[in-house]
Amino acid sequence: MNKIVVQKYGGSSVADPECIKKVADRVVKTRRQGYKVVVVVSALGDTTDRLIKLASQVNDNPSERELDMLVSTGEQVSVALLAMAIHKHGVEAISFTGAQVGIITDASYTQARIININTKKIEEELKKGKVVIVAGFQGVTTDQDITTLGRGGSNLTAVALSKALGADVCEMNTDVDGVYTADPRIVPLAHKLDWISYDEMLELASLGSQILQPRSVIFAKKFNVPIHVRSSFSAKQGTFITKEAKAMMEGVVVSGITCNKKEAKITICDAPDRPGTAAKIFKALAVKEINIDMIVQNVSRTGSTDLSFTVTNANLNKTMRTTKDIVKKIGAGKVICDDNIAKVSIVGVGMKSHPGVAARMFEILAKKNINIEMISTSEINISCIIRKAKAEKAARSLHSCFGLDKKN
Amino acid sequence: MNKIVVQKYGGSSVADPECIKKVADRVVKTRRQGYKVVVVVSALGDTTDRLIKLASQVNDNPSERELDMLVSTGEQVSVALLAMAIHKHGVEAISFTGAQVGIITDASYTQARIININTKKIEEELKKGKVVIVAGFQGVTTDQDITTLGRGGSNLTAVALSKALGADVCEMNTDVDGVYTADPRIVPLAHKLDWISYDEMLELASLGSQILQPRSVIFAKKFNVPIHVRSSFSAKQGTFITKEAKAMMEGVVVSGITCNKKEAKITICDAPDRPGTAAKIFKALAVKEINIDMIVQNVSRTGSTDLSFTVTNANLNKTMRTTKDIVKKIGAGKVICDDNIAKVSIVGVGMKSHPGVAARMFEILAKKNINIEMISTSEINISCIIRKAKAEKAARSLHSCFGLDKKN
Numbered sequence: 001m002n003k004i005v006v007q008k009y010g011g012s013s014v015a016d017p018e019c020i021k022k023v024a025d026r027v028v029k030t031r032r033q034g035y036k037v038v039v040v041v042s043a044l045g046d047t048t049d050r051l052i053k054l055a056s057q058v059n060d061n062p063s064e065r066e067l068d069m070l071v072s073t074g075e076q077v078s079v080a081l082l083a084m085a086i087h088k089h090g091v092e093a094i095s096f097t098g099a100q101v102g103i104i105t106d107a108s109y110t111q112a113r114i115i116n117i118n119t120k121k122i123e124e125e126l127k128k129g130k131v132v133i134v135a136g137f138q139g140v141t142t143d144q145d146i147t148t149l150g151r152g153g154s155n156l157t158a159v160a161l162s163k164a165l166g167a168d169v170c171e172m173n174t175d176v177d178g179v180y181t182a183d184p185r186i187v188p189l190a191h192k193l194d195w196i197s198y199d200e201m202l203e204l205a206s207l208g209s210q211i212l213q214p215r216s217v218i219f220a221k222k223f224n225v226p227i228h229v230r231s232s233f234s235a236k237q238g239t240f241i242t243k244e245a246k247a248m249m250e251g252v253v254v255s256g257i258t259c260n261k262k263e264a265k266i267t268i269c270d271a272p273d274r275p276g277t278a279a280k281i282f283k284a285l286a287v288k289e290i291n292i293d294m295i296v297q298n299v300s301r302t303g304s305t306d307l308s309f310t311v312t313n314a315n316l317n318k319t320m321r322t323t324k325d326i327v328k329k330i331g332a333g334k335v336i337c338d339d340n341i342a343k344v345s346i347v348g349v350g351m352k353s354h355p356g357v358a359a360r361m362f363e364i365l366a367k368k369n370i371n372i373e374m375i376s377t378s379e380i381n382i383s384c385i386i387r388k389a390k391a392e393k394a395a396r397s398l399h400s401c402f403g404l405d406k407k408n
Numbered sequence: 409m410n411k412i413v414v415q416k417y418g419g420s421s422v423a424d425p426e427c428i429k430k431v432a433d434r435v436v437k438t439r440r441q442g443y444k445v446v447v448v449v450s451a452l453g454d455t456t457d458r459l460i461k462l463a464s465q466v467n468d469n470p471s472e473r474e475l476d477m478l479v480s481t482g483e484q485v486s487v488a489l490l491a492m493a494i495h496k497h498g499v500e501a502i503s504f505t506g507a508q509v510g511i512i513t514d515a516s517y518t519q520a521r522i523i524n525i526n527t528k529k530i531e532e533e534l535k536k537g538k539v540v541i542v543a544g545f546q547g548v549t550t551d552q553d554i555t556t557l558g559r560g561g562s563n564l565t566a567v568a569l570s571k572a573l574g575a576d577v578c579e580m581n582t583d584v585d586g587v588y589t590a591d592p593r594i595v596p597l598a599h600k601l602d603w604i605s606y607d608e609m610l611e612l613a614s615l616g617s618q619i620l621q622p623r624s625v626i627f628a629k630k631f632n633v634p635i636h637v638r639s640s641f642s643a644k645q646g647t648f649i650t651k652e653a654k655a656m657m658e659g660v661v662v663s664g665i666t667c668n669k670k671e672a673k674i675t676i677c678d679a680p681d682r683p684g685t686a687a688k689i690f691k692a693l694a695v696k697e698i699n700i701d702m703i704v705q706n707v708s709r710t711g712s713t714d715l716s717f718t719v720t721n722a723n724l725n726k727t728m729r730t731t732k733d734i735v736k737k738i739g740a741g742k743v744i745c746d747d748n749i750a751k752v753s754i755v756g757v758g759m760k761s762h763p764g765v766a767a768r769m770f771e772i773l774a775k776k777n778i779n780i781e782m783i784s785t786s787e788i789n790i791s792c793i794i795r796k797a798k799a800e801k802a803a804r805s806l807h808s809c810f811g812l813d814k815k816n
Contacts, residue, residue, distance in 0.1 A: 087467055097554075
């Protein structure tokens with residue numbers, strides 16, 4: 001039995017007819033190597049944004065069901081065009097919408113969850129030797145209503161199909177050639193990783209790396225789907241994302257550095273130090289669907305305490321309004337906001353077994369005269385809030401001192 | 409029980425967000441008058457052409473299945489946007505693709521035939537008081553493959569839905585305000601008809617009037633679906649297309665004049681006058697999918713005969729090649745082609761009961777010194793081929809002499 005490869009191509013890889021032809025070349029090459037190939041494609045370039053803009057021109061608050069009906073056409077265009085481009089090589093290929101291949105989701109329009117995938121149709125076509133092309137980002141409810149899976153949904157489609165079909169690998173073809181130890185635009189000595197664990201990738205994804213959305217990594221981890229992040233424009237090997245075993249073996253402590261300048265810090269002064277205060281504050285924010293990143297509260301010595309947290313800049317105004325409202329109700333002091341901050345993080349599964357990593361991070365920052373304003377840690381991640389102006393310097397120093405700089 | 413109205417809006421009626429909002433206004437108005445409303449929409453403006461161009465850029469001979477997958481997205485965009493625009497009025501509306509409402513077709517991609525319509529879903533939503541918006545031009549095979557119905561397919565969708573739902577009327581909202589006695593650009597005194605019979609409309613449609621394709625009229629006639637052709641941009645009554653009873657009653661002889669300048673005449677000289685000659689010629693043309701319009705063959709006095717027929721200009725080159733090939737095989741003389749012709753026709757169910765209409769037509773043309781080169785007649789239509797340069801003069805004279813000129 002031939003091995004199954006699921007290849008996902010994002011919007012920038014299928015931006016125009018020329019790009020689509022190049023993707024077809026790659027798919028055909030893989031097919032001719034003997035693999036059974038399933039391809040998942042996103043909408044052409046900025047199609048989704050263009051469609052959403054059209055919607056906003058007829059209704060400033062469009063129905064989510066109708067939005068999904070609308071934007072799902074983007075991927076349908078891509079799959080049909082890719083099938084045609086593959087046919088040009090004399091290779092058999094067939095395109096399907098999410099609905100046609102039975103990607104069944106719940107009815108949470110614009111951010112639906114996959115419930116089940118019926119692989120019968122895909123397997124039949126693979127058996128006939130055809131390349132099967134599936135529209136990413138979309139599914140269908142049991143009532144035949146079209147849904148979309150939300151941001152990064154095409155990646156999720158690819159991972160879910162890989163799992164359902166028992167694919168050997170899920171290739172994420174993107175505009176970068178793999179996962180780097182840091183953003184090369186910030187840290188020029190960053191280098192590509194040959195492999196990384198799901199957990200590390202998850203931290204990197206959550207921490208602002210743009211390659212894969214957390215949802216698809218969580219899904220891949222849950223079902224142990226091996227992912228290969230690689231460039232759409234080269235044949236070189238990229239980065240494999242797998243279980244952590246290999247990382248542990250090789251004794252790497254820190255795998256990557258991230259740097260996020262898109263957060264703001266909010267401090268509530270003199271919050272009453274009694275049970276339920278934090279709950280009330282964060283409940284109010286949750287109701288407004290504001291995601292909180294870091295939360296820091298110090299030990300109280302006076303009966304009231306300062307509470308700080310960070311949110312993405314995009315949510316800052318909404319967060320300030322909501323926070324001021326709740327502060328009035330619970331009787332806290334003033335609310336201060338500071339968007340002149342950056343978050344630098346180090347990520348690595350090796351931390352688990354290497355004590356003193358945090359201390360070393362703080363020491364490196366101190367040596368560079370960078371003040372740490374907030375700290376937050378998880379098992380495989382340590383994040384520090386610092387002044388925004390020092391973000392690059394901090395990232396480069398940490399990258400270098402944790403031994404990540406490119407060797408040649 | 410409320411009356412059901414099916415309204416169809418073509419591509420020019422939904423060309424951009426502003427147009428879509430205007431269509432929404434009209435739909436909402438009809439809904440508020442108490443009707444149950446089903447709307448059928450085409451793709452926005454030139455979307456279909458744009459998609460076909462995209463296809464040609466990746467494959468000069470794209471698979472028809474994939475073409476249908478591609479172009480069917482156009483109508484899906486329209487239905488979603490129209491639903492959003494209707495919601496803006498506080499009126500409930502829901503959009504469906506052809507597949508979702510169960511417009512089942514055969515698998516003749518790009519020109520599929522409707523086999524069955526399952527109206528259950530539409531009726532459920534109408535019962536809830538919703539406006540139901542259906543993507544025109546498309547259907548789905550029993551294998552869930554997307555199909556399209558060919559040129560004018562949205563009209564066919566509207567008529568077929570009207571029949572399946574038992575609608576009181578099928579409104580065709582177009583960029584003209586009804587069916588005219590002649591093309592007003594050619595005959596300035598042409599006037600709008602209040603009603604016309606299916607048969608007459610069919611002759612007009614086949615003869616080059618651009619409003620309705622023959623397929624949808626044939627379908628409407630077969631199932632006696634009343635059609636109302638009207639302008640998308642005005643509230644005025646247009647033209648009703650119904651059975652012929654009314655026409656007969658009012659004793660109108662000629663209902664309309666058409667003028668087609670897009671045909672060419674081909675003459676095969678000295679074709680052997682024996683059984684099977686014509687069959688061989690037209691079989692060869694049929695194999696190449698060339699539609700023949702008029703055919704004229706005169707009585708033979710010499711053992712060979714001249715045979716003339718007309719085709720649309722677009723097929724002229726293909727027709728000449730095919731004809732020359734077959735002429736060699738059957739041993740006829742030379743093949744002459746003439747695209748400097750026009751066809752003027754008079755149409756009217758009244759002809760059936762009024763003898764002498766043909767004679768009167770020939771007389772009118774003779775008086776204007778217009779030579780008739782070919783004649784063809786049906787029960788309710790008489791067509792003459794004349795020089796192209798005289799087309800307008802012929803149309804205006806016939807229009808006037810058959811009493812069709814506007815009164816005021």
